[in-house]
Amino acid sequence: MVARLAWLKLRLLWNGLRKDWQRRIGFPSLILLLGYVSWILVAQFRGAMESLGTDARLQFTLWGALVFWLVWVALPVVIFPLDENLDPAQFAFAPVGPGQLVAGLAASALIAPSVVIPVIVLGASIVEFSHVFPAAVLSALLLLGVIIFSGQVFTTLISAIFKMRQGRDIALLMVLGIGLSGFLAQSSIRGTTGRLGLEGAVLANPLDGVWAFLPPVAAQRVVTSAEMGSPLGVIGWALVAMAWIAALGWAWQRLLNWMLTTPDSTPSRSRARSDRGLAARGRWTAGRVLARKELRFYVRDPRQRLVWTGAVIFIALAASSVLVGSGGFGLLASREWLPLLAPALVLFVGLPIALNVFGWERNAASFLFVLPVKPRTLLWGKNLAATWALMIETVALALLLAWISGGWANLIYVPGLMVAAIGCQLAVGNIVSVVSPLRLPREGTDVFAQASEQGCLAIGAQAVSFFVIGLLLVIPSSVAVLTVAFDAGLSPWFANGFAIVWGVIFYAASLVVASSILRRRMPEVVSWVQTV
Amino acid sequence: MAVTMTTAEHDETNTTTAPAVWARGLVRKFGKSTAVAGIDLTIQPGEFYGLLGQNGAGKTTTIKMIVGLLRPTAGRAGIGEFDTWKDPVEVKRRIGVLPEEFNLYERLTGAELLDFTAAMHGLKRDEAISRRNELLDLLDLENEAGKLVGDYSRGMRKKVALAAAIIHRPDVLFLDEPFEGVDALSARLIQRLLVRYTEGGATVVFSGHEMNLVERLCTRVGIMIAGRLESEGTQAELCARYGADTIEDAFIAAVGGDDDRGAISWLHDSPG
Numbered sequence: 001m002v003a004r005l006a007w008l009k010l011r012l013l014w015n016g017l018r019k020d021w022q023r024r025i026g027f028p029s030l031i032l033l034l035g036y037v038s039w040i041l042v043a044q045f046r047g048a049m050e051s052l053g054t055d056a057r058l059q060f061t062l063w064g065a066l067v068f069w070l071v072w073v074a075l076p077v078v079i080f081p082l083d084e085n086l087d088p089a090q091f092a093f094a095p096v097g098p099g100q101l102v103a104g105l106a107a108s109a110l111i112a113p114s115v116v117i118p119v120i121v122l123g124a125s126i127v128e129f130s131h132v133f134p135a136a137v138l139s140a141l142l143l144l145g146v147i148i149f150s151g152q153v154f155t156t157l158i159s160a161i162f163k164m165r166q167g168r169d170i171a172l173l174m175v176l177g178i179g180l181s182g183f184l185a186q187s188s189i190r191g192t193t194g195r196l197g198l199e200g201a202v203l204a205n206p207l208d209g210v211w212a213f214l215p216p217v218a219a220q221r222v223v224t225s226a227e228m229g230s231p232l233g234v235i236g237w238a239l240v241a242m243a244w245i246a247a248l249g250w251a252w253q254r255l256l257n258w259m260l261t262t263p264d265s266t267p268s269r270s271r272a273r274s275d276r277g278l279a280a281r282g283r284w285t286a287g288r289v290l291a292r293k294e295l296r297f298y299v300r301d302p303r304q305r306l307v308w309t310g311a312v313i314f315i316a317l318a319a320s321s322v323l324v325g326s327g328g329f330g331l332l333a334s335r336e337w338l339p340l341l342a343p344a345l346v347l348f349v350g351l352p353i354a355l356n357v358f359g360w361e362r363n364a365a366s367f368l369f370v371l372p373v374k375p376r377t378l379l380w381g382k383n384l385a386a387t388w389a390l391m392i393e394t395v396a397l398a399l400l401l402a403w404i405s406g407g408w409a410n411l412i413y414v415p416g417l418m419v420a421a422i423g424c425q426l427a428v429g430n431i432v433s434v435v436s437p438l439r440l441p442r443e444g445t446d447v448f449a450q451a452s453e454q455g456c457l458a459i460g461a462q463a464v465s466f467f468v469i470g471l472l473l474v475i476p477s478s479v480a481v482l483t484v485a486f487d488a489g490l491s492p493w494f495a496n497g498f499a500i501v502w503g504v505i506f507y508a509a510s511l512v513v514a515s516s517i518l519r520r521r522m523p524e525v526v527s528w529v530q531t532v
Numbered sequence: 533m534a535v536t537m538t539t540a541e542h543d544e545t546n547t548t549t550a551p552a553v554w555a556r557g558l559v560r561k562f563g564k565s566t567a568v569a570g571i572d573l574t575i576q577p578g579e580f581y582g583l584l585g586q587n588g589a590g591k592t593t594t595i596k597m598i599v600g601l602l603r604p605t606a607g608r609a610g611i612g613e614f615d616t617w618k619d620p621v622e623v624k625r626r627i628g629v630l631p632e633e634f635n636l637y638e639r640l641t642g643a644e645l646l647d648f649t650a651a652m653h654g655l656k657r658d659e660a661i662s663r664r665n666e667l668l669d670l671l672d673l674e675n676e677a678g679k680l681v682g683d684y685s686r687g688m689r690k691k692v693a694l695a696a697a698i699i700h701r702p703d704v705l706f707l708d709e710p711f712e713g714v715d716a717l718s719a720r721l722i723q724r725l726l727v728r729y730t731e732g733g734a735t736v737v738f739s740g741h742e743m744n745l746v747e748r749l750c751t752r753v754g755i756m757i758a759g760r761l762e763s764e765g766t767q768a769e770l771c772a773r774y775g776a777d778t779i780e781d782a783f784i785a786a787v788g789g790d791d792d793r794g795a796i797s798w799l800h801d802s803p804g
Contacts, residue, residue, distance in 0.1 A: 277643035289651035372624035
């Protein structure tokens with residue numbers, strides 16, 4: 001059964017590559033990108049190791065294993081998954097034992113582009129400890145088992161919490177918490193190594209005692225014990241790591257069992273919403289009602305809600321950094337022009353929605369596109385909702401940054417830059433949305449995916465679009481910054497007016513072009529974004 | 533042998549009014565396979581037209597091309613005087629489409645979904661509210677109006693999808709499996725509503741597999757086989773053409789499916 005599930009994953013991957021040209025480009029590109037990044041990180045890690053003494057070197061590898069494990073487990077949940085996993089619900093009626101199912105899913109998880117990362121990292125570890133080759137291989141295999149099982153258990157746990165409507169907010173808080181604690185941990189590590197140096201920091205914080213029993217540390221201790229000439233240590237830590245893998249497998253199996261036998265969400269009277277519909281208040285035009293529908297989805301669709309709460313992560317990070325005085329934000333606190341960053345920072349938040357206007361419709365695109373709405377109205381309604389959300393976030397962020405930096409005087413430039421930033425973002429987003437809509441993963445197969453199916457292309461599209469938006473914003477930003485830098489040599493009203501006109505012109509031009517493209521490509525957009 | 537009445541014949545008999553639904557040489561290919569292989573279709577106003585065919589015969593593909601959700605490889609289609617691919621908005625103003633239930637906005641409530649559809653069709657606010665309430669009441673959904681569509685049962689989704697398809701009183705209504713999962717009482721109610729709707733001059737294009745409903749409701753039937761409109765006519769004409777007593781027998785005779793298949797030795801033997 002293990003081999004059959006692995007074969008199934010391989011077959012699905014192959015069929016996907018054959019059928020989808022975006023995947024044919026994205027898949028090898030993703031492997032190359034991940035391979036390159038892993039190689040660079042491994043080279044830097046090994047470079048750092050060379051400067052350390054024996055004790056510190058061994059401790060450093062333990063820390064490396066721990067950080068690798070944490071990143072592997074948390075990153076797919078916080079950002080987006082690189083892989084599509086097999087859907088366990090598909091096997092609900094198959095005569096597969098729970099142990100077989102878990103083992104099969106674990107094996108199938110190894111058939112994915114992201115596996116290039118552990119292959120390079122663990123391969124480097126084996127090379128590093130090649131003089132104790134058997135222990136190095138055993139340690140690498142155990143670490144691979146630990147990260148695969150841990151990653152699957154954590155993703156399934158989030159999915160399970162996410163499955164309960166009541167739990168969705170908890171899942172969101174967990175994700176926000178992961179982001180925040182990741183940043184704080186990074187700040188703390190930087191602070192400690194800055195104070196004590198790498199060797200001192202590692203030796204001052206050894207992963208001994210109870211920390212040694214953490215799954216990745218135990219797996220890595222197999223090889224460090226061999227390095228220290230302790231065969232008993234090798235056996236002992238290998239047993240600990242194996243026990244962890246068994247425990248993780250058991251937990252995963254229990255979670256899967258719960259998920260397969262629990263309905264998605266329990267409708268309850270308390271969750272019943274107002275039956276007044278969309279007609280109760282507000283202007284009654286197609287564009288406005290479409291915007292109102294979008295705003296409801298921003299709140300009710302957990303994935304969209306997460307996109308919009310991305311700003312909260314930043315605000316939390318900024319506030320905590322200023323409070324603890326760590327990281328680069330501490331330096332920025334003295335800069336009175338900090339509020340001017342708010343419009344640019346909000347671009348990071350709105351991009352997944354702005355660049356994939358129709359992708360978020362998923363199957364409902366076929367409902368929307370049989371309605372007699374002009375393409376321009378469709379885009380306008382959706383943009384209107386995004387504008388409201390972005391404006392609220394920008395204003396909140398600008399106020400916070402003004403409070404942090406004391407740059408209240410420069411708030412006057414924020415409205416102009418805000419309109420320019422939103423206008424340019426939506427301008428680029430509309431074109432990208434109609435030319436290259438991205439299919440979102442089917443709900444339930446991933447947790448917080450933004451665009452995983454086309455993998456690297458999604459990342460590429462976002463990067464290129466962000467670059468283009470940045471270019472478009474150079475001139476209005478320069479006018480505002482020059483005005484501030486030259487002590488209001490230019491009128492703030494001019495800077496604001498210029499930025500607003502700039503944003504509006506680009507947005508209007510894009511709306512005309514994108515509507516014209518959408519008029520011709522509606523069926524193609526529907527077929528691209530539908531998930532079944 | 534195709535026995536479809538030609539477009540010219542239809543045009544001769546109905547020279548005064550534009551057909552409610554029409555297609556001329558409609559073709560759709562997916563790679564090397566041909567899903568729809570040149571369909572000519574003319575449906576007059578007030579008709580309750582049943583489009584029958586086996587799974588994969590091309591019924592849904594044909595409907596998708598007529599309503600503008602799928603671009604034809606060749607040919608034209610339209611509603612009344614409008615071409616779907618030249619005047620898509622005008623065509624969409626005149627049609628209602630019952631989508632598959634999983635294509636609805638699951639995170640809108642039933643009331644919100646109907647308001648949204650009404651607004652997109654340009655109904656005035658008061659009229660939208662009034663029609664929405666009437667439809668919810670008629671379809672027994674008034675107590676569920678504040679629940680998310682995603683929380684509805686399959687039958688309730690069909691009902692709210694139907695309400696969304698007719699809230700603007702379209703000239704032509706396309707129904708794909710409209711009674712799947714709907715309870716008997718509601719199904720009877722919907723049937724009565726649809727019959728009255730066509731009596732008022734509106735047109736229904738019905739695609740489904742429930743032959744008893746086709747017999748009860750359809751004034752004309754088209755049978756699709758492998759992407760072609762193989763046969764078309766009133767129920768009496770089709771029964772006479774295939775020497776059948778019922779439309780189900782006529783359909784089976786048309787698709788040539790009444791053979792001796794259905795016998796699998798291992799399946800019929802007792803276990804063990």
